[in-house]
Amino acid sequence: MLSHVEENYLKEIYGLQEATLRGVSTNSIAEKMQTKASSVTDMLQRLSNKDLVVYTKYKGSRLSEKGRLMAISIVRKHRLWETFLVEKLNFLWDEVHDIAEQLEHIKSDKLIKKLEAFLGNPKFDPHGHPIPNSNGQINKLNSVSLAEFKIKEEGVFVGVKDSSDSFLKYLNKMNIAIGDTLKLLYIEPFDNSFLISANTRQFNISENVAKNLYLRSE
Amino acid sequence: MLSHVEENYLKEIYGLQEATLRGVSTNSIAEKMQTKASSVTDMLQRLSNKDLVVYTKYKGSRLSEKGRLMAISIVRKHRLWETFLVEKLNFLWDEVHDIAEQLEHIKSDKLIKKLEAFLGNPKFDPHGHPIPNSNGQINKLNSVSLAEFKIKEEGVFVGVKDSSDSFLKYLNKMNIAIGDTLKLLYIEPFDNSFLISANTRQFNISENVAKNLYLRSE
DNA sequence: ATTAATTTTTAGATTAACCTAAAAATATAT
DNA sequence: ATATATTTTTAGGTTAATCTAAAAATTAAT
Ligand SMILES: [Mn+2]
Ligand SMILES: [Mn+2]
Ligand SMILES: [Mn+2]
Ligand SMILES: [Mn+2]
Numbered sequence: 001m002l003s004h005v006e007e008n009y010l011k012e013i014y015g016l017q018e019a020t021l022r023g024v025s026t027n028s029i030a031e032k033m034q035t036k037a038s039s040v041t042d043m044l045q046r047l048s049n050k051d052l053v054v055y056t057k058y059k060g061s062r063l064s065e066k067g068r069l070m071a072i073s074i075v076r077k078h079r080l081w082e083t084f085l086v087e088k089l090n091f092l093w094d095e096v097h098d099i100a101e102q103l104e105h106i107k108s109d110k111l112i113k114k115l116e117a118f119l120g121n122p123k124f125d126p127h128g129h130p131i132p133n134s135n136g137q138i139n140k141l142n143s144v145s146l147a148e149f150k151i152k153e154e155g156v157f158v159g160v161k162d163s164s165d166s167f168l169k170y171l172n173k174m175n176i177a178i179g180d181t182l183k184l185l186y187i188e189p190f191d192n193s194f195l196i197s198a199n200t201r202q203f204n205i206s207e208n209v210a211k212n213l214y215l216r217s218e
Numbered sequence: 219m220l221s222h223v224e225e226n227y228l229k230e231i232y233g234l235q236e237a238t239l240r241g242v243s244t245n246s247i248a249e250k251m252q253t254k255a256s257s258v259t260d261m262l263q264r265l266s267n268k269d270l271v272v273y274t275k276y277k278g279s280r281l282s283e284k285g286r287l288m289a290i291s292i293v294r295k296h297r298l299w300e301t302f303l304v305e306k307l308n309f310l311w312d313e314v315h316d317i318a319e320q321l322e323h324i325k326s327d328k329l330i331k332k333l334e335a336f337l338g339n340p341k342f343d344p345h346g347h348p349i350p351n352s353n354g355q356i357n358k359l360n361s362v363s364l365a366e367f368k369i370k371e372e373g374v375f376v377g378v379k380d381s382s383d384s385f386l387k388y389l390n391k392m393n394i395a396i397g398d399t400l401k402l403l404y405i406e407p408f409d410n411s412f413l414i415s416a417n418t419r420q421f422n423i424s425e426n427v428a429k430n431l432y433l434r435s436e
Numbered sequence: 437a438t439t440a441a442t443t444t445t446t447a448g449a450t451t452a453a454c455c456t457a458a459a460a461a462t463a464t465a466t
Numbered sequence: 467a468t469a470t471a472t473t474t475t476t477a478g479g480t481t482a483a484t485c486t487a488a489a490a491a492t493t494a495a496t
Contacts, residue, residue, distance in 0.1 A: 058474060244443075261482095
């Protein structure tokens with residue numbers, strides 16, 4: 001059975017390796033885990049002995065198939081708990097991450113199965129991220145960043161890329177929520193800022209914000 | 219902030235010290251924690267340094283006021299989570315202990331407050347044990363063991379003393395559940411077994427079972 | 437009051453998870 | 467190609483939580 005710390009490593013390595021086909025660097029893991037590279041090396045060796053990570057000195061690391069499935073199962077728990085916190089306990093979407101970070105480590109298959117049923121088998125968490133099923137399959141969110149929209153194109157806001165507290169709080173303040181229909185009206189050439197309409201309102205967002213909003217157009 | 223292990227020690231010491239006015243022995247803690255006496259001594263010294271336990275070599279230990287309040291807060295979380303598991307996720311009362319043993323360590327005051335509200339501010343957990351309030355006050359269950367009943371006396375079954383899986387499973391099998399009205403009909407002198415009636419049914423239970431059933435009479 | 441039994445503590449090791457500082461390997465720049 | 471910079475690993479150390487074996491204190495028995 002894995003420790004909390006091992007599980008956190010697996011989950012972060014998983015997140016990093018999804019963004020690239022090459023090995024994940026020791027330093028990038030250290031940064032994500034807020035720890036030192038030497039500690040990461042230590043852990044990589046341990047995870048490698050347990051056949052959860054394929055590690056070769058000085059080359060990057062990647063999860064083994066076994067490690068990948070463990071990582072996905074932790075992501076699954078994390079997102080189900082986040083959904084519980086928002087849907088049942090009325091937390092805001094920017095308050096749930098740290099609590100889910102703890103809850104994801106509770107060991108009980110039966111608990112997760114029952115929680116999932118209690119929530120009505122949700123497919124997405126409060127940030128619009130897909131919830132893997134119990135076999136580790138993930139419903140890829142078929143959506144595109146607002147930054148890639150053409151003028152006059154519109155779509156439904158279905159998820160964020162960055163789900164940091166500060167970004168989510170910004171969206172709260174701007175009154176932009178999942179489910180909203182957004183339309184790109186104009187891109188200001190000077191600073192690449194985007195003029196957007198949602199229902200009757202109009203407002204400006206930075207290019208950086210646009211990149212972090214995912215919409216389903218069609 | 220306390221570790222999971224420290225929290226478990228506090229909770230067990232609390233349980234043991236409630237049963238006596240004298241100090242809690244190192245060995246009894248070791249037995250409850252399923253560990254060695256030497257490990258317990260080690261931990262007692264650590265908890266004593268943190269002013270959570272009053273420890274004097276070779277004499278027993280007791281929780282400090284600070285330690286007692288921490289212990290009660292863990293009991294509170296344990297019982298709220300057990301209630302959640304039974305009331306919302308449809309677990310049976312004999313399945314929830316181990317999961318609550320993990321959930322009780324999740325750190326978030328806001329979470330517990332919201333969970334409590336979501337459950338409708340329950341006063342008792344699925345085993346009939348009182349849920350402390352957020353100030354550490356405990357509604358003492360005013361009930362008496364069935365073993366102390368007189369013939370023809372009846373009462374409502376409100377809680378168990380022993381809440382081991384095996385005892386709870388026994389009660390499931392016998393179809394005895396919290397809320398049932400039980401009446402003592404006869405005590406067999408030969409083996410002190412109790413003849414009980416519940417609604418229309420009649421059955422026998424051992425004296426040991428009777429001792430573990432708490433009822434509110436009249 | 438001694439002796440024997442039991443309980444509790446200390447001494448010394450181990451393991452996971454971290455750290456700092458130094459060494460080794462790899463990548464980049466001249 | 468060589469020197470410099472960066473990344474990564476190793477070496478050595480710390481702390482929490484555990485263990486076994488031995489020593490010390492307490493309790494029970496003669
Ligand atoms: Mn976590
Ligand atoms: Mn999320
Ligand atoms: Mn516990
Ligand atoms: Mn209980």
